[in-house]
Amino acid sequence: MGAAAEMLGVSPAFLRALGAARLIEPKRSGGGHRRYSRRQLRLAARARELVDQGTPVEAACRIIVLEDQLAEALRVNDARDQPAGQ
Numbered sequence: 001m002g003a004a005a006e007m008l009g010v011s012p013a014f015l016r017a018l019g020a021a022r023l024i025e026p027k028r029s030g031g032g033h034r035r036y037s038r039r040q041l042r043l044a045a046r047a048r049e050l051v052d053q054g055t056p057v058e059a060a061c062r063i064i065v066l067e068d069q070l071a072e073a074l075r076v077n078d079a080r081d082q083p084a085g086q
Contacts, residue, residue: 001026001034004041010048014057018044021061 005012015034018024024043026034036044043064050060
């Protein structure tokens with residue numbers, strides 16, 4: 001957790017808050033250390049951007065979830081619009 005927090009320029013408490021909000025749920029190592037995926041680190045970085053702009057953590061997490069849902073819906077739409085065989 002410390003390395004991830006340092007990489008993102010946030011505190012470990014910030015990462016715990018994102019976990020409490022269920023935005024990111026890191027895996028645990030055998031020793032109990034939190035292990036973050038690249039996707040989770042990207043989500044945490046996006047949350048930091050929003051919080052730095054004055055958005056409360058809980059609202060930032062909700063925004064990110066909605067952004068993710070929109071991106072998925074757009075991918076599905078684009079796939080439907082592709083002619084068969086492509």
